Amino acid sequence: MEGTAVAFAPGHISGYFKRIDGDSPKTTGSCGAGIVIDRGVTASVTPSPKTSVIVTDRTPAGESLISYGSGLIEELLSGLGVCAKVETTSGLPIGAGFGMSAAAILATLTAANAVFELGMSAEAISELAHETEVAHNTGLGDVAAASSGGVAVRTAPGIFGVSSRFFPDAEICSVTFGSIFTPDVIGSPEKMAQVTAAFPVGEPATFTEFMMKSRQFAEASGLIPARIRPVLDACDEAGILASMTMLGCGVFAASDALEILSEFGTAVPLKVCPHGPTLLEV
Numbered sequence: 130m131e132g133t134a135v136a137f138a139p140g141h142i143s144g145y146f147k148r149i150d151g152d153s154p155k156t157t158g159s160c161g162a163g164i165v166i167d168r169g170v171t172a173s174v175t176p177s178p179k180t181s182v183i184v185t186d187r188t189p190a191g192e193s194l195i196s197y198g199s200g201l202i203e204e205l206l207s208g209l210g211v212c213a214k215v216e217t218t219s220g221l222p223i224g225a226g227f228g229m230s231a232a233a234i235l236a237t238l239t240a241a242n243a244v245f246e247l248g249m250s251a252e253a254i255s256e257l258a259h260e261t262e263v264a265h266n267t268g269l270g271d272v273a274a275a276s277s278g279g280v281a282v283r284t285a286p287g288i289f290g291v292s293s294r295f296f297p298d299a300e301i302c303s304v305t306f307g308s309i310f311t312p313d314v315i316g317s318p319e320k321m322a323q324v325t326a327a328f329p330v331g332e333p334a335t336f337t338e339f340m341m342k343s344r345q346f347a348e349a350s351g352l353i354p355a356r357i358r359p360v361l362d363a364c365d366e367a368g369i370l371a372s373m374t375m376l377g378c379g380v381f382a383a384s385d386a387l388e389i390l391s392e393f394g395t396a397v398p399l400k401v402c403p404h405g406p407t408l409l410e411v
């Protein structure tokens with residue numbers, strides 16, 4: 130095996146969710162809804178006698194090396210029975226509720242599948258990515274959503290749980306103040322009980338309905354950090370729909386809220402991504 134394959138997978142902002150436990154990682158996941166976004170992770174995979182991983186982020190706040198090595202990615206490759214030099218580059222901060230872990234897994238698998246000619250279907254890639262996310266407690270519904278584009282509504286756990294997708298031409302904007310360690314939240318029965326009780330009734334059919342349900346959920350979930358309250362208040366005052374990026378210490382707003390969000394930090398304009406993982410180069 131020679132050469133390098135490069136793939137991109139989109140990130141995902143979860144607006145609301147509830148954990149559903151099945152009898153295996155495949156049937157465990159979440160219901161909810163979120164936006165598949167045009168920033169995500171690019172992974173380059175080059176066959177090599179020994180596996181090595183470099184994790185970088187290239188966000189609007191600048192570029193930085195996050196780590197040498199990633200347990201998640203190393204385990205993934207070893208499960209496939211291959212060794213490679215992998216570089217993942219995240220377009221948004223890791224751990225901040227932008228689904229970067231799911232994007233990293235999907236992008237790495239898509240590139241590895243191409244360069245090693247593994248013959249996995251898109252469905253098999255999503256299945257393995259979902260099981261890996263759930264097994265590591267780094268996400269529940271991000272893989273199902275980010276396996277394709279749009280605003281994804283999930284009514285059952287697992288990769289076949291997406292009941293509808295819609296594709297608004299919306300200007301979205303986000304600001305983040307840091308991470309919330311996802312396993313601490315989705316691994317806590319107390320937190321999950323409050324999250325389940327906060328789950329909104331009915332499914333959104335429009336972007337506005339999605340934003341309203343997301344905010345209603347965030348308020349009732351007990352998850353809103355004090356740090357983001359002034360940002361939500363400023364959006365409310367300006368009549369802009371906004372909510373918390375699940376699960377990160379940040380806010381996403383509908384419409385072009387760049388000016389308002391920039392008062393609080395580095396604001397990032399986003400669009401709804403129309404597609405799932407894509408092979409860029411092989």
Ligand SMILES: Nc1ncnc2c1ncn2[C@@H]1O[C@H](COP(=O)(O)OP(=O)(O)O)[C@@H](O)[C@H]1O
Pocket residue numbers: 170184185199200201202217218219222223224225226227228229230231233266267268309310311312376377
């Ligand atoms: N680009 C990446 N490359 C490799 N591993 C990643 C990447 N992004 C996230 N991860 C892994 O996922 C963990 C964070 O998961 P999580 O809090 O769910 O992040 P996010 O909210 O961005 O999905 C990190 O500690 C790291 O192990």
Ligand SMILES: CC(C)(COP(=O)(O)O)[C@@H](O)C(=O)O
Pocket residue numbers: 141143145146158159161163224225226227228229230267268269270271311315375376377
């Ligand atoms: C909210 C979350 C459980 C985690 O999202 P993230 O922190 O971005 O990995 C997500 O996977 C979902 O099920 O909706």
